[in-house]
Amino acid sequence: MTERTFHTSNLVQRNGPFIGIGCGIVFGALVLIGLYGKQVGITSQAREVQKKIEALHGEQATMQQQIVALTSSEHLRKLATTLSLVEEKTPEYFRTGEQWAAALR
Numbered sequence: 001m002t003e004r005t006f007h008t009s010n011l012v013q014r015n016g017p018f019i020g021i022g023c024g025i026v027f028g029a030l031v032l033i034g035l036y037g038k039q040v041g042i043t044s045q046a047r048e049v050q051k052k053i054e055a056l057h058g059e060q061a062t063m064q065q066q067i068v069a070l071t072s073s074e075h076l077r078k079l080a081t082t083l084s085l086v087e088e089k090t091p092e093y094f095r096t097g098e099q100w101a102a103a104l105r
Contacts (some may be wrong), residue, residue, distance in 0.1 A: 069075060080087065
């Protein structure tokens with residue numbers, strides 16, 4: 001029994017570096033597989049975000065067109081007519097001057 005234990009111990013001593021190298025290779029391969037999976041996931045998320053950005057650009061263009069249409073002078077005149085508003089012939093705008101400078105400080 002002592003000889004067999006000695007034989008197994010001797011076998012481990014001789015093959016120890018190879019076992020360590022093999023374990024290192026397996027561990028390295030597993031790490032690389034995990035990193036590749038993460039990279040694929042990140043790439044997929046980046047594509048989804050890019051598609052969302054493109055969709056938002058389209059929505060932004062549509063909203064800008066709607067704003068321009070709503071603020072056109074023709075549309076504002078129709079709105080004023082609908083609300084029974086009368087356009088002033090000689091509008092007086094608020095003027096800022098020396099007397100208001102103290103209030104702004």
